[in-house]
Every structure is written in structure tokens, then in C-alpha cells.
Amino acid sequence: MSTFLHVTLITETYGPEINGVANTLGRLCDGLRLRGHTVELIRPRQGNEPAPEAPQDLMLCRGWPIPGYPGLQWGQASMHKLLRRWQRRRPDVLYIATEGPLGLSALRAARRLGIAVISGFHTNFPQYSQQYGMGFVTRLLTHYLRWFHNRSRTTLVPSVSQKLELERRGFERVELLSRGVDSQLFTPSKRSQALREHWGLHADEIAVLHVGRLASEKNLGLLKSSFEALSDSYPQHRLKLIVVGDGPQRATLQAQLPEAIFCGIQRGEVLATHYASGDLFLFPSLTETFGNVVLEALASGLAVVAYDEAAAGQHIRHGHNGALAMPGDEEAFIDAARWLLEDSETLRRVRLNARQHASRQGWNSIIEQFERQLYAVCPPENNQPGTAPVISPAPFRSPQ
Template identity: 35%
Template sequence: MDASDLRIALVSGNYNYVRDGANQALNRLVAYLLRQGAEVRIYSPTVEQPAFEPTGELVSLPSIAAPGRKEYRVPLGLPAKVRRDMDAFAPNILHIASPDISSHRAVTWARRRQIPAIASVHTRFETYLTYYHLELLEPAVRALLRRLYRRCDGLLVPAESTAAVLRAQRMNRNIAIWARGVDREQFNPERRDMDFRRSLGVADDELLVAFLGRIVMEKGLDVFADTIDELARRKVRHRVIVIGEGPARPWFEERLPSGIFVGHQEGPELARALASADVFLNPSVTETFGNVTLEAMACSLPVVAAEATGATNLVRDGHTGVLAEPGDFQAFADALQSYASDPDLRRRHGEAGLEFAITQSWDHINSAVVRTYFRAIERRARLARIKG
């Protein structure tokens, strides 16, 4: 097979209505597939004013606002009209990108037609429950995830650390790596702007600590704030820049009264804000891959992160940054204090991170998805021949 033989139906709970790392990766994948001559049709909830224009043909799925998080949509399955559209499109591979009811129905639709199904895992949803005090539901959520993923022909995950977790949870035996790339034209050390820092009231010799991402509790905002409080208790000279928006911004602003909140940034402005910091702090444990961590490394920033699936595949402890036990704000503060007192250490770790980021080409990474599609199609054809 050639990539131009592929007809991919992609089902996702969020393709473009709220910007996040997962749907930006999906849009980049679709752009790559289209350049290779493949045909792609995307099925996802839509809104009147999405965060960005979608790449490829997008068919709207019926949805409702997520309880307590109205910016997100919950798709409500595959109505007859959508199923007819999928039948007419006649895909030879189904790709689901979110463990919701529409994806469950799509996998059922594909299995009835002997079409192979691949699931990409972007977020460890079961870890979110801790932030909403719903830990008791974790076994049930994990069982639902297992039921969905084991009905698929394979999984795509962004890192071997995530694959190891999913294997231990018996989610699927066929797991391939679909890492993440970084736009080096956008994110690079040349974006650093001392005049921009000064315009924010940051002195040249102050350690500027960056947060980048949606401002939601599951990003470890409590640990981030506790770490900054600890730096203040130790009288370490520092400032904090918060890049992004989200429903927890009022809470975060209250916890970081001296923080510099620059809101949502895009393009060169985003890269400038990030590259103008001195160190990136990411205490989150919910990601399968730290897109923002890789972007910080591309800007030559050392990274202080939780030793969890989203960071262990990127950050080399003591070489490109520091990995600390999740939730250990004292250890996070120790790392930041070391960087504050040793600019040469910051430089060395930042340069090592940049060397790694340079190797992360999007086209090379996305080609692994095509190979996974081919293997799934060939495996399904082989099973059909055996049964026949």
C-alpha cells in the first residue's frame, strides 16, 4: 500500500473548538496525511466560533457542554445521518482520538464492516479524577477505557513511558509510538526578548519561571503555587509568567498575586513569551506527552517537571532539567533555587534540551502513524484470509 491508498475516518471529541496540544497534533497529522495523498474525513463536535480553522473536511457531531467545563463538548454518539456519511466516505481505517460515546459507537460501526480501528491516547483521563475528588470512580473509568481500547486493532501513544502504563493496565497488546514534534521556526532561542521582559517589570537578573498551558486544576496548579510560595519563603529572587487562559485563572491569580498573567498567546507572541523566561516549571501528571515541555526545550529553557508520563520521555534528569516526585513542591523549589543561583547550569541544561528538540521532526514522527495504519490494515486482511 501507499499513503495515497488510505481513506481515514477520524473521530475526536475536540478537533478545533478549544485549542490544546492534542487537537493541534491531530490537525498536524491530517495536514501531513493530505500532503501524502491520503483522504481524511473528521467527525467531531463543532461550535460557532472555534479556536482555529480545521485542517481537512470536518463533519459535525451532536454534542452537549461538558458538566462543569462548558468550554468542552461531550459528543452524543453517531446519529444515522453521520453513519450514512461514514458509509459514503467508505474509509479503510478508523482512527479515534477520545474515549467517548461517539468513539465507542464508531468502533462498533467499524467492527461490523471489518474495518480496522486505531485509537490514539492523548490524555490519561483517569488521572483527572483526583483533581475533582472522584478517586473512587477510577477503577470504573479504567474498565471503560479498557473495554474501548481492547476492541481496537492497536493504540498510538506519544511515549514509551505511556505505553508501559497501558500495557500494565492490559489496555491493548499492540501499542505503537506516535511522539510529538515541535515547530522550530516558531519556538527557538532567538525569540528571547529582554525588552519584553523589562516591559513586564522583570529585572535582567531575576529568575523568570514560566507556566504554559490551559489554566485548569489538572495541570498541577496547586503544586505550582506551593512551589512558588516555597521560593518566596527561601527569599529566592524570582518572578512568574503565566501564559494561557482557562477556567481556573481566578484561582491561580489569587494564589500567585505577584504573577504576570499575559493570557492566551499565539504564534510569535507565544514563542517570545516562553523564550523570554529562564526556566519552565511543569508539575502536571495528567499528560501522555508534554507538548509544552518540548516547546520550552526548543527555546533552550531547562525544565523542572514531575517524574510522570508526560515528562520522563523528554527530560533527562540532571542533563536537560530536573525530574521530581509528583507533588513534591520542596524538590521543585530545590531545582528552581539551583537554577537561580547558577546561570551556567541553566545555560548548559537549556542547550542540552535544545539539542534534543532539534531532532523532533513532525514529518518523521507522523510517518509512524501511517506505518501503524498499514500494519492494522494488513493484520485485518490476514485474519480475514484465515477465516475465509
């Protein structure tokens, strides 16, 4: 492919915010730019962020905080501003990563101007609402998200299980775009005996690690019960629970697990050192569209216990490079963790296999696939930079 695209990415979260969506979008943007494409980013302003120095490639809008999620926000609807902007400088294709007011206004503006749209299903909001016992909200969210995504040319999802679930619910034109991992950053070579000693562990003792947002939808009650079951089953081992991350459930968890070490949010090399200094990784979440931390833990040489879905379902072969349980079977999840600690050779072998598998899951092939998916919605005669694909705009109708 010898031509370059002008891609506009719309999102309500982006780095330095810490979550899987922001991390993935940063990788996609950087990868496209390295391949010569122009990437325009449209997102909410973060805190007291100053006006951009290069406004042609960055548009900031006002953000509104999301209740219960400090640091995350909805972007203000900006349809008329987007129309004016894109009439002056028209992108070839949009990638809408979030479905809030900003994403909706971008979808409406693009359809009015006849610009091709690809959408990404990054966050499983219907499952989140189910976790909070709001069945009626779940149905409304599913209806809205289906309406939203079916008005894009393609919806990209990160896992096979998510693709099948959306297709079952009536989502159309769903394609897979998986995730990669930086295996140079996340590597067993970052293991730190000094950090382990800081945690109160000696060389032959077990650090049980969890990394992620500490929120109700992450099923963290199972993290507590799993660790307690492991401690009871293997009194000969000295186990220590290490929790990396922050969120609304942190205070509750700290009260329930007074012996655990809570490290807060970690980034970059420090985060990689925390991963590599662990031994066993517990990931009890049932609401992931992917779960980037699973690949990061595998790349760091940890034995991962997770439910058989999303990233774990794609990348873990039970008994070979990790341990899986059927979604929702808590006793099987705990048994899988017990199996990994039955003998030191099992744990060592699984950890070696985990690293070997993850080291082959780089971002380059993901970026190449994303590039092909962007080209696919742009007719070849319109793939020159700054020109627009010829698409007959469908009339915009609000969801019923």
C-alpha cells in the same frame, strides 16, 4: 509505500481549540495530507461554525458542553449517520482520538462495517478523576476505557510510562506514537526584551514561566509553593512568575499570587515569544499522557522542572537539559528548581542543552511512524485509495 489511504479521524476536540490533543491531531492530519493521503475529519461543530464547504472531508455533529471545561464538548452519538456515510464512501481505516459518545458511535459503526480501527489514548481521564477524589468514578472510567480501546486493532499512546501503565491495567496491543515540536516556531531567537520589560524585568532577572490549562488536575498548588520557595531561597535574584493560559482555576490563582502576571491564552508567534522570553519553566502536573508544553519549553531554550514521567521522562536528562523529581515528591521538585538557580552557568548550560535536544524532535518522523501504523492494519491488497481492508467484523457488545 506507493499507495494512498483514505483515513477518517474522529475527535471531540480540534483546532482552533487550544489543548494538546487538538494540536497533535492538527499536526497528524496536515502531515498525512502532505504525504498524499485523504483525511476525513468528523468532529463536533464549534460555536456558530458554518456548514463545511467540502463535506466529503468534514462532517460536523452537535456538541454538548463538558461541565467545568468551558470551550470543550462531547460530540453527539451519530452511529446511523456514520453507517450511511461510510456505506457510501468507505474509509480504509479510522483513527478514533476521543472516547466520548461520538468516538463510541464511530467504533460501533466501524465494527459493524468491518473497517479497521486504531484508537489514541490522548487524555488520562482516570487520573483526572483521582485528582478530584472520585475513586469509584476512576474504576468505572478505567473499565470503560479498557473495554473501548481493546476493541481497536491498536491503541497509540504518546509516552513509554503511559504505555507501561495501560498494559499493567489490561489494555492490549498498545503501541508508542510520541509527539514532535516545531523548533522553527518555538526557538530562543524569539526572545523579546520589550516583552520582558513589559513584565517588569531587566536583562539579568529571572522570568519563571508556566504554560497550560489552569485547572485543578494540573497540580497548580505546587506552582505557587515552588515559586515562593525560590523567591525565599534566592532573594538576590528578582524573580517574576509569568502564567500563560486560562481555565477554571485562574481566579483562585490570581488571588493567591497577586504579584504574578497572568497573560491569558496565547497562540502562534505570540506564544512562542512568551516562551522564549522566560528563563525557568515549572511544570508540576501529574496527570499528563504527554505534555506538549514540555517540548515547546525545551525548544524555546528554557530550563524545565517537571516530574519524571510522560514527555519530561522521555526528553529530559536530569542535570543535563532540565531537572526532574520523582512523581509526587514535592520537596524534590522544589529542590530541583533551586538547583537550577544556584549559579548562572548551570542555568545557561541547561538551557543550551534543552534547545539542542528539542531541535531534533521534529514532527516528520512522527508522521512517518503514524503512517506505518495505519498501513499495518490494512492488508496490502486493500491499500488502494477508497478500498476497504478485509476484516471480519466481531459482534459488538456493550461494556458490562
